Amino acid sequence: MYDIIISNGVIIDGSGKKSFSSDIAILNGIICQINKNITGNAKKYINANNCYVSPGFIDIHTHSDISLYIDSRGMSKIKQGVTTDVTGNCGYSPYPVNNMTSKAHQSNLNSIYGEEIDWDWSNLNEYRKCLENNGLGINVAPLVGHSAVRSTVMGFEDRTASLDDLRQMQFLLEESMEQGAFGFSTGLTLPPSAYADTDEIVQLTSVLNKYENRFYTSHIRAWAGFHKSGVEEAINIGKNCKVPVQVSHMAINDPKHWGEADQVIEICENAVENGFDVTFDVYPYTASSSGFSQCFPIWSQSGGLDHLVQRLKNPITRKQIKDDMLEEGLFRGWPWMWDKLVVASVNNSNLQEFEGLNFESIGEKLNLSPIDAALELMFLDNARLRILFFYRTEGDMKSFLTHPLGMLGSDGLAIVNEGILGKGKPHPRSYGAHTRVLEKYVRDENLLSIENAIFKMSGQIASRLGFKNRGLIQNNYWADICIFTFDNIHENASYDDPHQYSDGMDYVLINGELILDHGIPTGTLPGKILSA
Numbered sequence: 022m023y024d025i026i027i028s029n030g031v032i033i034d035g036s037g038k039k040s041f042s043s044d045i046a047i048l049n050g051i052i053c054q055i056n057k058n059i060t061g062n063a064k065k066y067i068n069a070n071n072c073y074v075s076p077g078f079i080d081i082h083t084h085s086d087i088s089l090y091i092d093s094r095g096m097s098k099i100k101q102g103v104t105t106d107v108t109g110n111c112g113y114s115p116y117p118v119n120n121m122t123s124k125a126h127q128s129n130l131n132s133i134y135g136e137e138i139d140w141d142w143s144n145l146n147e148y149r150k151c152l153e154n155n156g157l158g159i160n161v162a163p164l165v166g167h168s169a170v171r172s173t174v175m176g177f178e179d180r181t182a183s184l185d186d187l188r189q190m191q192f193l194l195e196e197s198m199e200q201g202a203f204g205f206s207t208g209l210t211l212p213p214s215a216y217a218d219t220d221e222i223v224q225l226t227s228v229l230n231k232y233e234n235r236f237y238t239s240h241i242r243a244w245a246g247f248h249k250s251g252v253e254e255a256i257n258i259g260k261n262c263k264v265p266v267q268v269s270h271m272a273i274n275d276p277k278h279w280g281e282a283d284q285v286i287e288i289c290e291n292a293v294e295n296g297f298d299v300t301f302d303v304y305p306y307t308a309s310s311s312g313f314s315q316c317f318p319i320w321s322q323s324g325g326l327d328h329l330v331q332r333l334k335n336p337i338t339r340k341q342i343k344d345d346m347l348e349e350g351l352f353r354g355w356p357w358m359w360d361k362l363v364v365a366s367v368n369n370s371n372l373q374e375f376e377g378l379n380f381e382s383i384g385e386k387l388n389l390s391p392i393d394a395a396l397e398l399m400f401l402d403n404a405r406l407r408i409l410f411f412y413r414t415e416g417d418m419k420s421f422l423t424h425p426l427g428m429l430g431s432d433g434l435a436i437v438n439e440g441i442l443g444k445g446k447p448h449p450r451s452y453g454a455h456t457r458v459l460e461k462y463v464r465d466e467n468l469l470s471i472e473n474a475i476f477k478m479s480g481q482i483a484s485r486l487g488f489k490n491r492g493l494i495q496n497n498y499w500a501d502i503c504i505f506t507f508d509n510i511h512e513n514a515s516y517d518d519p520h521q522y523s524d525g526m527d528y529v530l531i532n533g534e535l536i537l538d539h540g541i542p543t544g545t546l547p548g549k550i551l552s553a
Contacts, residue, residue: 023048023063024533030069030504033472034494035076035480040472045074047500050533055496065535067528069504073471076479076492077104077501077531078455081302082238082269082430084108085161086115090151091138092442093546095158095435100522101455102503104531105551106435107486109164110269111240112208115140116148116165117173117193125325126172128405145200149550157548159435159531160501162486164238165197167207167225168214177325179216187224194228201552203486204236204267205229209251210243210315210352212322219254226262234487235553238267245275245354249285256292256299265298267485270432272309273417274410275355282420289426300485302430303421305457307413308516309432310365310448313399313406316352318345326404333400343392359384359391361411363516364398366445368405372398377446377517409448409516422458423468428477428485429458438520449514449521456512456523464507471507487553504528 027045032055034041046054046061080098083106089095098106108114118126123140142148145163152161174189175182182190194205205226208214229235237259241251252268259266268289273279292299314322314329321332321342332338351357359380367373375383375398384394399406421427433451436442455478462468469477483492490498503526510525529537534547 023053023061025065025067025500025530025535026059026061026063027067027069027074027502027504028059030072030074032494033073033075033475035475035483035492037472037476037480040073045494045502047530047533050500052494052496052498052500055494067504072504072506072527074494075102075475075503075505076494077503077529078102078475078478079105079107079162079482079486079492080431080433080455081107081267081428081482081485082110082304082432083434084110084113084432085435086113087138088434088436088442089157089159089161090155092437092440093152093155093157094437094542095548096437096522096542097433097452098159098435099529099536099542100526101453102505102526102529103159103435103455104501104503104529105160105162105491107162107164107203107430107482109166109202110206110238110432112166112168112206112211112214114164114166114169114206116142116145117169117197118143119173122172122176125177125327126169128326145197145202149201153550156546157550158536158546159548161548161550162203163201163550164204164206165194165202166214167205167217167222168211170194170225171213171217175213177213177323177328179212179320179323181218182221187221190225191228194225198228198232198235198553202235203553204238206238206240206269208240211240212319215319219258222258223261226258226264229264230262232553236265236267236485237262238269240269243274244352245350246278248273248275248278248281249288252285252288256288256297259299260292260297265485266300268299268301270309270430271301271303271421271427272413274309274352274412276358276412279414279417282417286420286424286426293426300426300428301421302428303418304430304432304450304454305418305422305462306448306450306454307415307418308409308411308448309413310407310409313395313408314404316346318342318349321345329404330400333396333404339396343396346392355412357392358412359395362395363409363411365407365409365447367398367402369402372402407445407447419462419468422462428481429455431455438522443520446516447519449512449516449519452514452519452521453512453523456510456525459507459510460512464510500530500533502528502530
Protein backbone atom coordinates (compact mmCIF):
# COMPACT_ATOMS: atom_id res chain seq x y z
CA MET A 22 0.00 0.00 0.00
CA TYR A 23 1.55 3.25 -1.18
CA ASP A 24 0.56 6.62 0.21
CA ILE A 25 0.39 8.28 -3.22
CA ILE A 26 0.76 7.16 -6.82
CA ILE A 27 1.31 9.86 -9.43
CA SER A 28 0.53 8.47 -12.87
CA ASN A 29 0.82 9.53 -16.52
CA GLY A 30 3.09 12.50 -15.87
CA VAL A 31 6.04 13.86 -17.82
CA ILE A 32 8.92 13.82 -15.37
CA ILE A 33 11.53 16.58 -15.29
CA ASP A 34 13.83 15.16 -12.65
CA GLY A 35 15.74 18.35 -11.76
CA SER A 36 19.11 17.17 -13.05
CA GLY A 37 18.89 19.07 -16.34
CA LYS A 38 18.37 15.84 -18.31
CA LYS A 39 15.58 15.44 -20.86
CA SER A 40 12.08 14.78 -19.60
CA PHE A 41 10.52 11.32 -19.70
CA SER A 42 7.14 9.72 -19.05
CA SER A 43 6.71 7.72 -15.86
CA ASP A 44 4.67 7.06 -12.75
CA ILE A 45 5.90 7.79 -9.23
CA ALA A 46 5.04 5.96 -6.01
CA ILE A 47 5.47 7.57 -2.60
CA LEU A 48 5.54 5.93 0.83
CA ASN A 49 6.27 7.56 4.20
CA GLY A 50 7.23 10.81 2.52
CA ILE A 51 9.84 9.16 0.26
CA ILE A 52 9.88 8.47 -3.48
CA CYS A 53 10.09 4.68 -3.50
CA GLN A 54 9.45 3.80 -7.14
CA ILE A 55 9.78 5.54 -10.52
CA ASN A 56 8.48 3.33 -13.33
CA LYS A 57 5.93 3.25 -16.09
CA ASN A 58 2.60 1.69 -15.16
CA ILE A 59 3.15 1.26 -11.44
CA THR A 60 0.63 -1.20 -10.08
CA GLY A 61 -0.53 -1.55 -6.53
CA ASN A 62 -2.88 0.14 -4.12
CA ALA A 63 -2.50 3.68 -2.83
CA LYS A 64 -4.34 5.88 -0.40
CA LYS A 65 -4.43 8.60 -3.07
CA TYR A 66 -4.04 8.57 -6.83
CA ILE A 67 -3.04 11.66 -8.82
CA ASN A 68 -3.55 11.59 -12.57
CA ALA A 69 -0.83 13.86 -13.99
CA ASN A 70 -1.93 13.47 -17.59
CA ASN A 71 -0.75 16.46 -19.68
CA CYS A 72 1.22 17.74 -16.69
CA TYR A 73 4.86 18.12 -15.84
CA VAL A 74 6.08 16.53 -12.62
CA SER A 75 9.21 18.11 -11.16
CA PRO A 76 11.07 18.48 -7.90
CA GLY A 77 9.70 21.19 -5.66
CA PHE A 78 11.62 24.39 -6.27
CA ILE A 79 14.32 25.54 -3.84
CA ASP A 80 14.63 29.29 -3.44
CA ILE A 81 18.34 29.88 -2.76
CA HIS A 82 17.93 33.48 -1.62
CA THR A 83 15.05 34.53 0.65
CA HIS A 84 14.27 36.62 3.70
CA SER A 85 11.44 34.47 5.04
CA ASP A 86 13.02 34.16 8.50
CA ILE A 87 10.35 36.22 10.29
CA SER A 88 7.46 36.08 7.82
CA LEU A 89 7.15 32.31 8.39
CA TYR A 90 6.99 32.94 12.12
CA ILE A 91 4.15 35.44 11.64
CA ASP A 92 2.23 33.16 9.24
CA SER A 93 3.65 29.71 8.69
CA ARG A 94 1.71 28.86 5.52
CA GLY A 95 4.12 30.51 3.07
CA MET A 96 1.39 30.63 0.45
CA SER A 97 3.16 33.02 -1.94
CA LYS A 98 5.83 30.38 -2.43
CA ILE A 99 3.65 27.26 -2.43
CA LYS A 100 1.49 28.64 -5.24
CA GLN A 101 4.66 28.89 -7.33
CA GLY A 102 5.84 25.38 -6.48
CA VAL A 103 8.56 26.44 -4.03
CA THR A 104 8.96 23.79 -1.34
CA THR A 105 12.16 25.01 0.38
CA ASP A 106 13.35 28.53 1.25
CA VAL A 107 16.98 29.28 2.07
CA THR A 108 16.88 31.93 4.81
CA GLY A 109 19.40 34.04 6.72
CA ASN A 110 20.72 35.80 3.62
CA CYS A 111 22.50 39.19 3.32
CA GLY A 112 23.93 38.87 6.83
CA TYR A 113 20.44 38.94 8.35
CA SER A 114 19.46 35.87 10.33
CA PRO A 115 17.34 36.23 13.48
CA TYR A 116 19.98 34.31 15.44
CA PRO A 117 22.29 34.39 17.28
CA VAL A 118 21.00 37.23 19.46
CA ASN A 119 21.26 38.22 23.11
CA ASN A 120 19.19 40.38 25.43
CA MET A 121 21.48 43.38 24.95
CA THR A 122 21.25 43.62 21.18
CA SER A 123 18.14 41.70 20.13
CA LYS A 124 15.91 44.77 19.81
CA ALA A 125 18.43 46.68 17.70
CA HIS A 126 19.00 43.67 15.46
CA GLN A 127 15.27 43.05 15.26
CA SER A 128 14.60 46.56 13.95
CA ASN A 129 17.58 46.32 11.61
CA LEU A 130 16.60 42.95 10.19
CA ASN A 131 15.89 43.81 6.57
CA SER A 132 12.68 41.90 6.53
CA ILE A 133 10.14 44.63 7.17
CA TYR A 134 8.16 42.48 9.56
CA GLY A 135 11.00 41.87 12.04
CA GLU A 136 10.11 44.78 14.27
CA GLU A 137 6.50 43.70 14.62
CA ILE A 138 7.07 40.81 17.02
CA ASP A 139 9.09 39.81 20.05
CA TRP A 140 11.62 37.04 19.63
CA ASP A 141 11.58 34.01 21.87
CA TRP A 142 14.87 32.48 20.77
CA SER A 143 18.59 33.20 21.00
CA ASN A 144 20.14 30.60 18.68
CA LEU A 145 19.32 28.43 15.68
CA ASN A 146 18.15 25.44 17.71
CA GLU A 147 15.69 27.58 19.65
CA TYR A 148 14.51 29.24 16.44
CA ARG A 149 14.00 25.81 14.84
CA LYS A 150 11.98 24.57 17.80
CA CYS A 151 9.82 27.71 17.85
CA LEU A 152 8.91 27.57 14.15
CA GLU A 153 8.39 23.83 13.98
CA ASN A 154 6.12 23.96 17.04
CA ASN A 155 4.00 26.47 15.10
CA GLY A 156 3.97 24.22 12.04
CA LEU A 157 5.57 25.12 8.71
CA GLY A 158 4.04 25.18 5.27
CA ILE A 159 7.42 24.81 3.54
CA ASN A 160 10.91 23.57 4.33
CA VAL A 161 13.58 26.00 5.48
CA ALA A 162 17.34 25.67 4.93
CA PRO A 163 18.87 28.24 7.31
CA LEU A 164 22.07 30.24 6.94
CA VAL A 165 23.67 32.26 9.73
CA GLY A 166 24.14 35.96 9.09
CA HIS A 167 27.17 38.13 9.77
CA SER A 168 25.10 41.09 10.98
CA ALA A 169 23.53 38.89 13.64
CA VAL A 170 26.88 37.51 14.76
CA ARG A 171 28.59 40.92 14.73
CA SER A 172 25.79 42.78 16.49
CA THR A 173 25.62 40.15 19.23
CA VAL A 174 29.31 40.66 19.99
CA MET A 175 29.96 44.28 18.99
CA GLY A 176 26.55 45.92 18.84
CA PHE A 177 26.07 48.33 15.93
CA GLU A 178 29.39 50.12 16.28
CA ASP A 179 31.38 51.15 13.24
CA ARG A 180 34.79 49.90 14.35
CA THR A 181 37.38 47.25 13.58
CA ALA A 182 36.91 43.94 15.36
CA SER A 183 39.47 43.17 18.06
CA LEU A 184 41.01 39.72 18.50
CA ASP A 185 38.60 39.08 21.35
CA ASP A 186 35.67 40.19 19.19
CA LEU A 187 36.80 37.79 16.46
CA ARG A 188 37.10 34.89 18.89
CA GLN A 189 33.59 35.50 20.21
CA MET A 190 32.15 35.81 16.71
CA GLN A 191 33.92 32.61 15.62
CA PHE A 192 32.42 30.82 18.62
CA LEU A 193 28.89 31.94 17.70
CA LEU A 194 29.43 31.04 14.05
CA GLU A 195 30.73 27.59 15.01
CA GLU A 196 27.72 27.10 17.30
CA SER A 197 25.38 27.84 14.39
CA MET A 198 27.27 25.41 12.16
CA GLU A 199 26.95 22.71 14.83
CA GLN A 200 23.21 23.46 15.00
CA GLY A 201 22.82 22.84 11.27
CA ALA A 202 23.32 26.14 9.42
CA PHE A 203 24.11 25.53 5.75
CA GLY A 204 26.44 28.48 5.38
CA PHE A 205 27.49 31.97 6.39
CA SER A 206 26.13 35.12 4.75
CA THR A 207 27.28 38.73 4.66
CA GLY A 208 25.53 41.94 3.64
CA LEU A 209 28.40 44.26 2.89
CA THR A 210 26.36 47.37 2.16
CA LEU A 211 24.13 46.72 5.18
CA PRO A 212 25.31 47.74 8.66
CA PRO A 213 26.61 46.28 10.84
CA SER A 214 27.97 43.74 8.31
CA ALA A 215 29.11 46.69 6.17
CA TYR A 216 31.44 47.84 8.97
CA ALA A 217 33.66 44.77 8.54
CA ASP A 218 36.86 44.74 6.53
CA THR A 219 37.87 41.81 4.35
CA ASP A 220 40.18 40.35 7.00
CA GLU A 221 37.32 40.06 9.48
CA ILE A 222 35.21 38.16 6.94
CA VAL A 223 38.14 35.85 6.17
CA GLN A 224 38.66 35.12 9.88
CA LEU A 225 35.01 34.21 10.27
CA THR A 226 34.53 32.31 7.02
CA SER A 227 37.50 30.11 7.89
CA VAL A 228 35.30 28.49 10.54
CA LEU A 229 33.32 26.81 7.76
CA ASN A 230 36.33 24.97 6.40
CA LYS A 231 36.04 22.07 8.83
CA TYR A 232 32.39 21.41 7.97
CA GLU A 233 31.29 19.49 4.89
CA ASN A 234 29.35 21.33 2.15
CA ARG A 235 29.08 24.66 4.01
CA PHE A 236 29.44 27.76 1.84
CA TYR A 237 30.00 31.50 2.03
CA THR A 238 27.35 33.66 0.38
CA SER A 239 27.68 37.41 0.00
CA HIS A 240 25.57 40.43 -0.74
CA ILE A 241 28.73 42.07 -2.03
CA ARG A 242 29.97 45.64 -1.59
CA ALA A 243 27.77 46.89 -4.41
CA TRP A 244 28.98 50.47 -4.28
CA ALA A 245 29.32 52.39 -7.53
CA GLY A 246 32.01 50.74 -9.65
CA PHE A 247 32.20 47.69 -7.33
CA HIS A 248 30.24 45.31 -9.57
CA LYS A 249 33.49 43.51 -10.40
CA SER A 250 35.69 44.16 -7.37
CA GLY A 251 32.88 43.12 -5.02
CA VAL A 252 32.63 39.75 -6.77
CA GLU A 253 36.42 39.43 -6.70
CA GLU A 254 36.44 40.10 -2.95
CA ALA A 255 33.87 37.35 -2.35
CA ILE A 256 35.83 34.86 -4.45
CA ASN A 257 39.12 35.73 -2.75
CA ILE A 258 37.54 35.24 0.68
CA GLY A 259 36.41 31.79 -0.39
CA LYS A 260 39.80 30.93 -1.86
CA ASN A 261 41.63 32.00 1.29
CA CYS A 262 39.32 29.89 3.43
CA LYS A 263 38.95 26.97 0.99
CA VAL A 264 35.18 27.41 1.15
CA PRO A 265 32.73 27.49 -1.81
CA VAL A 266 31.22 30.88 -2.69
CA GLN A 267 27.71 31.93 -3.70
CA VAL A 268 27.37 35.50 -4.95
CA SER A 269 23.93 36.80 -3.99
CA HIS A 270 21.41 38.43 -6.35
CA MET A 271 23.93 39.10 -9.11
CA ALA A 272 23.16 42.31 -10.98
CA ILE A 273 24.55 45.46 -12.56
CA ASN A 274 22.87 48.38 -10.79
CA ASP A 275 25.16 51.27 -11.69
CA PRO A 276 23.89 52.90 -14.93
CA LYS A 277 27.48 53.72 -15.92
CA HIS A 278 28.14 49.97 -16.15
CA TRP A 279 24.92 48.61 -17.60
CA GLY A 280 25.74 46.00 -20.22
CA GLU A 281 28.83 44.66 -18.41
CA ALA A 282 27.28 41.41 -17.15
CA ASP A 283 29.63 39.33 -19.28
CA GLN A 284 32.66 40.98 -17.65
CA VAL A 285 31.37 40.03 -14.20
CA ILE A 286 30.58 36.50 -15.34
CA GLU A 287 34.10 36.17 -16.72
CA ILE A 288 35.52 36.73 -13.23
CA CYS A 289 33.50 33.76 -12.00
CA GLU A 290 34.38 31.64 -15.03
CA ASN A 291 38.11 32.27 -14.51
CA ALA A 292 37.81 31.19 -10.89
CA VAL A 293 36.03 27.98 -11.92
CA GLU A 294 38.64 27.27 -14.61
CA ASN A 295 41.27 27.51 -11.88
CA GLY A 296 39.49 24.87 -9.84
CA PHE A 297 37.47 27.07 -7.48
CA ASP A 298 33.81 26.52 -6.64
CA VAL A 299 31.78 29.70 -7.24
CA THR A 300 28.19 30.15 -8.37
CA PHE A 301 25.64 32.96 -8.20
CA ASP A 302 21.91 33.57 -8.03
CA VAL A 303 19.66 36.06 -9.80
CA TYR A 304 16.01 37.04 -9.75
CA PRO A 305 14.16 37.75 -13.02
CA TYR A 306 13.25 41.42 -12.67
CA THR A 307 14.74 44.79 -13.58
CA ALA A 308 14.03 46.30 -10.16
CA SER A 309 15.50 45.50 -6.76
CA SER A 310 14.12 46.34 -3.34
CA SER A 311 15.45 46.99 0.14
CA GLY A 312 15.24 49.26 3.11
CA PHE A 313 16.00 52.85 2.13
CA SER A 314 18.34 53.14 5.11
CA GLN A 315 21.20 51.50 3.24
CA CYS A 316 21.16 54.43 0.81
CA PHE A 317 22.22 56.79 3.57
CA PRO A 318 25.83 57.70 4.45
CA ILE A 319 27.36 54.85 6.39
CA TRP A 320 28.15 57.06 9.38
CA SER A 321 24.50 58.03 9.73
CA GLN A 322 23.49 54.37 10.13
CA SER A 323 25.85 53.72 13.04
CA GLY A 324 24.01 52.41 16.08
CA GLY A 325 20.99 51.11 14.14
CA LEU A 326 17.79 52.55 12.74
CA ASP A 327 16.66 54.32 15.90
CA HIS A 328 19.90 56.30 15.91
CA LEU A 329 19.33 57.22 12.26
CA VAL A 330 15.88 58.55 13.19
CA GLN A 331 17.41 60.76 15.89
CA ARG A 332 19.92 62.12 13.40
CA LEU A 333 17.11 62.96 10.98
CA LYS A 334 15.28 64.73 13.78
CA ASN A 335 18.18 67.16 14.23
CA PRO A 336 18.06 69.82 11.44
CA ILE A 337 21.83 70.26 11.42
CA THR A 338 22.54 66.54 11.20
CA ARG A 339 19.79 66.06 8.62
CA LYS A 340 21.42 68.74 6.45
CA GLN A 341 24.76 66.93 6.75
CA ILE A 342 23.09 63.66 5.72
CA LYS A 343 21.50 65.41 2.75
CA ASP A 344 24.73 67.10 1.68
CA ASP A 345 26.65 63.82 1.91
CA MET A 346 23.98 61.96 -0.06
CA LEU A 347 24.05 64.52 -2.85
CA GLU A 348 27.84 64.63 -2.92
CA GLU A 349 28.38 60.87 -2.74
CA GLY A 350 25.51 59.83 -4.99
CA LEU A 351 23.39 56.75 -4.41
CA PHE A 352 25.57 53.88 -3.19
CA ARG A 353 28.62 56.12 -3.38
CA GLY A 354 28.30 57.07 -7.01
CA TRP A 355 25.14 55.93 -8.75
CA PRO A 356 23.12 58.90 -10.00
CA TRP A 357 20.07 59.86 -7.97
CA MET A 358 17.23 59.07 -10.40
CA TRP A 359 14.33 60.00 -8.16
CA ASP A 360 11.69 58.85 -10.63
CA LYS A 361 13.20 55.34 -10.44
CA LEU A 362 13.02 55.14 -6.62
CA VAL A 363 9.52 54.02 -5.63
CA VAL A 364 8.10 53.58 -2.12
CA ALA A 365 7.23 49.91 -1.69
CA SER A 366 5.93 49.86 1.87
CA VAL A 367 5.73 51.97 5.00
CA ASN A 368 5.53 51.04 8.65
CA ASN A 369 3.57 54.14 9.62
CA SER A 370 -0.02 53.62 8.44
CA ASN A 371 -0.46 57.39 8.09
CA LEU A 372 1.94 57.29 5.15
CA GLN A 373 0.20 54.62 3.08
CA GLU A 374 -0.86 57.17 0.45
CA PHE A 375 2.77 57.29 -0.68
CA GLU A 376 3.09 53.56 -1.39
CA GLY A 377 3.60 52.98 -5.11
CA LEU A 378 4.79 56.54 -5.77
CA ASN A 379 8.30 57.62 -6.75
CA PHE A 380 10.12 60.34 -4.84
CA GLU A 381 9.75 62.81 -7.67
CA SER A 382 5.95 62.53 -7.44
CA ILE A 383 6.05 62.55 -3.64
CA GLY A 384 8.11 65.72 -3.71
CA GLU A 385 5.50 67.40 -5.90
CA LYS A 386 2.73 66.35 -3.50
CA LEU A 387 4.62 67.69 -0.49
CA ASN A 388 6.01 70.74 -2.28
CA LEU A 389 9.54 69.54 -1.47
CA SER A 390 12.57 68.56 -3.52
CA PRO A 391 12.75 64.78 -4.07
CA ILE A 392 15.59 64.33 -1.58
CA ASP A 393 13.86 66.42 1.08
CA ALA A 394 10.70 64.39 0.54
CA ALA A 395 12.72 61.18 0.93
CA LEU A 396 14.36 62.37 4.15
CA GLU A 397 11.03 63.50 5.59
CA LEU A 398 9.33 60.18 4.83
CA MET A 399 12.24 58.29 6.38
CA PHE A 400 11.90 60.35 9.53
CA LEU A 401 8.12 59.97 9.72
CA ASP A 402 8.42 56.22 9.09
CA ASN A 403 11.06 55.72 11.81
CA ALA A 404 13.61 54.75 9.13
CA ARG A 405 11.65 51.61 8.19
CA LEU A 406 10.81 52.84 4.69
CA ARG A 407 11.30 50.24 1.95
CA ILE A 408 11.72 51.17 -1.70
CA LEU A 409 11.99 49.71 -5.18
CA PHE A 410 15.07 50.59 -7.28
CA PHE A 411 14.44 50.50 -11.03
CA TYR A 412 18.18 50.45 -11.69
CA ARG A 413 18.73 47.30 -13.76
CA THR A 414 18.45 46.14 -17.37
CA GLU A 415 16.74 43.13 -18.85
CA GLY A 416 19.84 42.29 -20.90
CA ASP A 417 22.16 42.03 -17.91
CA MET A 418 19.61 40.01 -15.96
CA LYS A 419 19.18 37.54 -18.83
CA SER A 420 22.95 37.07 -19.11
CA PHE A 421 23.12 36.06 -15.45
CA LEU A 422 19.97 33.95 -15.56
CA THR A 423 20.99 31.86 -18.56
CA HIS A 424 24.62 31.28 -17.58
CA PRO A 425 25.49 27.76 -16.32
CA LEU A 426 26.82 29.19 -13.04
CA GLY A 427 23.55 31.06 -12.40
CA MET A 428 20.61 29.76 -10.41
CA LEU A 429 17.30 31.29 -9.36
CA GLY A 430 16.70 33.05 -6.06
CA SER A 431 13.82 35.44 -5.43
CA ASP A 432 15.28 37.70 -2.70
CA GLY A 433 11.67 37.68 -1.53
CA LEU A 434 9.65 36.28 1.35
CA ALA A 435 7.18 33.49 1.96
CA ILE A 436 4.07 35.52 2.73
CA VAL A 437 0.28 35.55 2.46
CA ASN A 438 -1.87 38.24 0.89
CA GLU A 439 -3.76 39.12 4.06
CA GLY A 440 -3.08 40.57 7.49
CA ILE A 441 0.21 42.28 8.25
CA LEU A 442 2.02 40.34 5.52
CA GLY A 443 -0.46 41.54 2.91
CA LYS A 444 0.27 45.24 3.43
CA GLY A 445 2.11 47.67 1.18
CA LYS A 446 3.25 47.27 -2.39
CA PRO A 447 6.31 45.06 -2.03
CA HIS A 448 8.36 43.71 -4.90
CA PRO A 449 6.31 41.10 -6.83
CA ARG A 450 9.23 38.64 -6.62
CA SER A 451 7.77 37.07 -3.46
CA TYR A 452 4.71 35.98 -5.44
CA GLY A 453 6.06 35.44 -8.91
CA ALA A 454 9.81 34.92 -9.40
CA HIS A 455 9.64 31.20 -10.19
CA THR A 456 6.40 31.48 -12.12
CA ARG A 457 7.87 34.34 -14.14
CA VAL A 458 10.82 32.23 -15.28
CA LEU A 459 8.56 29.38 -16.42
CA GLU A 460 6.00 31.65 -18.10
CA LYS A 461 8.11 34.43 -19.61
CA TYR A 462 11.59 33.03 -20.13
CA VAL A 463 10.76 29.38 -20.89
CA ARG A 464 7.30 29.32 -22.49
CA ASP A 465 7.00 32.73 -24.10
CA GLU A 466 10.57 33.66 -25.02
CA ASN A 467 12.32 30.26 -25.23
CA LEU A 468 15.28 31.77 -23.41
CA LEU A 469 15.70 28.57 -21.36
CA SER A 470 14.57 25.01 -21.91
CA ILE A 471 12.16 23.80 -19.26
CA GLU A 472 14.66 21.17 -18.13
CA ASN A 473 17.38 23.79 -17.67
CA ALA A 474 15.05 26.20 -15.88
CA ILE A 475 13.92 23.56 -13.41
CA PHE A 476 17.53 22.49 -12.88
CA LYS A 477 18.31 26.10 -11.92
CA MET A 478 15.39 25.98 -9.45
CA SER A 479 16.06 22.56 -7.93
CA GLY A 480 18.94 20.19 -8.66
CA GLN A 481 21.61 22.87 -9.08
CA ILE A 482 20.62 24.53 -5.80
CA ALA A 483 20.34 21.19 -4.00
CA SER A 484 23.94 20.52 -5.02
CA ARG A 485 25.08 23.90 -3.66
CA LEU A 486 23.33 23.16 -0.35
CA GLY A 487 24.81 19.69 -0.15
CA PHE A 488 21.42 17.98 -0.12
CA LYS A 489 21.81 14.23 -0.46
CA ASN A 490 18.13 13.32 -0.60
CA ARG A 491 16.24 16.37 -1.88
CA GLY A 492 16.02 18.43 -5.05
CA LEU A 493 15.61 15.61 -7.59
CA ILE A 494 12.93 13.15 -8.65
CA GLN A 495 14.92 10.10 -7.67
CA ASN A 496 14.38 6.93 -5.68
CA ASN A 497 14.87 7.31 -1.92
CA TYR A 498 14.58 11.09 -2.12
CA TRP A 499 12.07 13.08 -0.11
CA ALA A 500 8.90 13.69 -2.07
CA ASP A 501 9.05 17.47 -2.50
CA ILE A 502 7.17 17.55 -5.80
CA CYS A 503 5.31 19.96 -8.12
CA ILE A 504 2.72 18.91 -10.67
CA PHE A 505 1.67 21.63 -13.08
CA THR A 506 -0.05 22.29 -16.39
CA PHE A 507 2.57 24.28 -18.27
CA ASP A 508 0.15 26.30 -20.38
CA ASN A 509 -1.67 27.48 -17.23
CA ILE A 510 1.40 28.87 -15.47
CA HIS A 511 0.86 32.58 -14.95
CA GLU A 512 2.34 35.32 -12.78
CA ASN A 513 -0.41 37.59 -11.47
CA ALA A 514 1.70 39.79 -9.20
CA SER A 515 2.80 43.18 -10.51
CA TYR A 516 4.49 46.26 -9.10
CA ASP A 517 1.13 48.03 -8.94
CA ASP A 518 -0.71 45.05 -7.45
CA PRO A 519 1.85 42.66 -5.95
CA HIS A 520 -0.23 40.64 -3.48
CA GLN A 521 -1.52 38.21 -6.12
CA TYR A 522 -0.79 34.48 -6.03
CA SER A 523 0.50 32.75 -9.13
CA ASP A 524 -1.64 30.34 -11.16
CA GLY A 525 -0.84 26.95 -12.66
CA MET A 526 0.36 24.69 -9.86
CA ASP A 527 -2.09 21.77 -9.70
CA TYR A 528 -0.43 19.82 -6.90
CA VAL A 529 2.44 20.48 -4.52
CA LEU A 530 3.81 17.87 -2.14
CA ILE A 531 6.21 18.60 0.71
CA ASN A 532 7.81 15.68 2.53
CA GLY A 533 5.26 13.44 0.81
CA GLU A 534 2.20 15.36 2.01
CA LEU A 535 -0.15 17.24 -0.28
CA ILE A 536 -0.13 20.92 0.52
CA LEU A 537 -1.82 21.96 -2.75
CA ASP A 538 -4.53 19.73 -4.21
CA HIS A 539 -6.12 20.75 -7.55
CA GLY A 540 -4.59 24.17 -6.85
CA ILE A 541 -6.36 24.47 -3.50
CA PRO A 542 -4.42 24.63 -0.20
CA THR A 543 -5.04 21.58 1.99
CA GLY A 544 -4.18 23.35 5.24
CA THR A 545 -1.44 20.88 6.14
CA LEU A 546 1.89 22.14 7.50
CA PRO A 547 4.44 19.42 6.67
CA GLY A 548 7.54 21.63 6.38
CA LYS A 549 10.74 21.20 8.37
CA ILE A 550 13.75 23.34 9.24
CA LEU A 551 16.49 21.29 7.62
CA SER A 552 19.98 20.74 8.99
CA ALA A 553 23.21 20.63 7.01
